[in-house]
Amino acid sequence: MRQRWTRGLRLGASLSVVVLAGTLGVVSGSDQDTPSPLKPVAPERVVTASVAEDVLQPTPLHLMPAAPQPPPSLGLPRSDKSLLQPWKRYAVPVALDPERPQIVIVLDDLGLNRSAARRAIALPGPLTLSFMTYAENLAPLASAARSAGHELLLHVPMEPSDSSVNPGPRALRRGQSAETLKSNLAWGLDRLQGFVGINNHMGSGFTTDEAGMRVVMAELRSKGLLFLDSRTAGSSQGMALAEELGVPAAARDIFLDHEVSRTFIRGQLDAAEELALSKGLAIAIGHPHSETLDLLEEWLPSLEKRGFQLIPISAAVPDAPGTSRRPVAAVGADPS
Numbered sequence: 001m002r003q004r005w006t007r008g009l010r011l012g013a014s015l016s017v018v019v020l021a022g023t024l025g026v027v028s029g030s031d032q033d034t035p036s037p038l039k040p041v042a043p044e045r046v047v048t049a050s051v052a053e054d055v056l057q058p059t060p061l062h063l064m065p066a067a068p069q070p071p072p073s074l075g076l077p078r079s080d081k082s083l084l085q086p087w088k089r090y091a092v093p094v095a096l097d098p099e100r101p102q103i104v105i106v107l108d109d110l111g112l113n114r115s116a117a118r119r120a121i122a123l124p125g126p127l128t129l130s131f132m133t134y135a136e137n138l139a140p141l142a143s144a145a146r147s148a149g150h151e152l153l154l155h156v157p158m159e160p161s162d163s164s165v166n167p168g169p170r171a172l173r174r175g176q177s178a179e180t181l182k183s184n185l186a187w188g189l190d191r192l193q194g195f196v197g198i199n200n201h202m203g204s205g206f207t208t209d210e211a212g213m214r215v216v217m218a219e220l221r222s223k224g225l226l227f228l229d230s231r232t233a234g235s236s237q238g239m240a241l242a243e244e245l246g247v248p249a250a251a252r253d254i255f256l257d258h259e260v261s262r263t264f265i266r267g268q269l270d271a272a273e274e275l276a277l278s279k280g281l282a283i284a285i286g287h288p289h290s291e292t293l294d295l296l297e298e299w300l301p302s303l304e305k306r307g308f309q310l311i312p313i314s315a316a317v318p319d320a321p322g323t324s325r326r327p328v329a330a331v332g333a334d335p336s
């Protein structure tokens with residue numbers, strides 16, 4: 001199955017790899033040589049003196065090859081990125097490998113159980129870690145997550161369709177005024193720094209409300225943040241409004257653990273692989289249950305060897321509105 005998928009891409013992929021290698025200063029001859037997504041992008045080459053000058057004169061000290069440098073910290077944006085929108089500025093850099101099916105693993109509901117969050121941060125990355133707006137003292141966790149090479153989202157509580165379920169403080173709800181929605185969203189956005197966007201916690205009610213979602217999308221657009229639609233409702237307005245308003249966006253394909261058992265989660269990870277093989281990309285969301293973390297500890301280390309590329313959510317979002325990669329299948333459903 002993978003053979004069929006890769007064959008069609010091979011010609012274009014070869015071209016892309018050449019262009020990518022030229023752009024990034026990366027040497028790539030085979031799958032084994034393909035840079036890991038955690039490796040920093042090589043700095044631009046210093047323009048050195050001409051060959052003739054090299055022959056005639058000793059190389060000036062300042063043109064000598066530099067000693068190997070430690071990779072730049074992922075904890076802070078580079079200064080030349082400071083003018084970019086946050087969804088690009090705080091994106092974990094990756095060199096997309098067009099020959100490999102790509103998988104995004106998002107873990108959300110993070111920050112309430114700190115030891116579970118620490119376990120998630122210790123997993124091989126780049127994962128996409130989404131922290132609850134109302135969890136306390138998020139800064140140390142977020143900093144550790146970025147230093148470990150993960151990308152950050154903010155997990156924003158939104159009203160579920162079942163009104164007896166409380167999504168959490170400052171939740172976005174149907175019927176709230178635009179002013180209240182903006183105020184509640186702003187409260188959440190102020191709780192964390194260094195994130196590329198938001199995804200919805202619950203929200204099977206609110207995300208179906210076009211007027212409310214329009215307010216949220218306009219705010220995300222103005223703040224340069226992306227939207228990951230957790231797709232807790234089939235009729236979520238998220239993707240359509242994101243496209244209309246020019247918000248970078250992607251949608252969840254698979255929930256990993258709405259049934260918390262090892263057998264079920266293993267099956268969902270298999271489903272993510274199958275979807276990536278057939279369509280090139282799968283976006284999966286899981287939660288910091290000990291069973292989910294156990295399975296990811298087993299599954300993630302061999303993912304690249306098995307031919308997949310793990311990418312952060314920002315890399316699954318195209319630049320231009322109207323070219324969004326659309327989810328192709330929904331496997332499972334989840335109230336949250």
Ligand SMILES: [Zn+2]
Nearest residue numbers: 109201202336
């Ligand atoms: Zn959630």
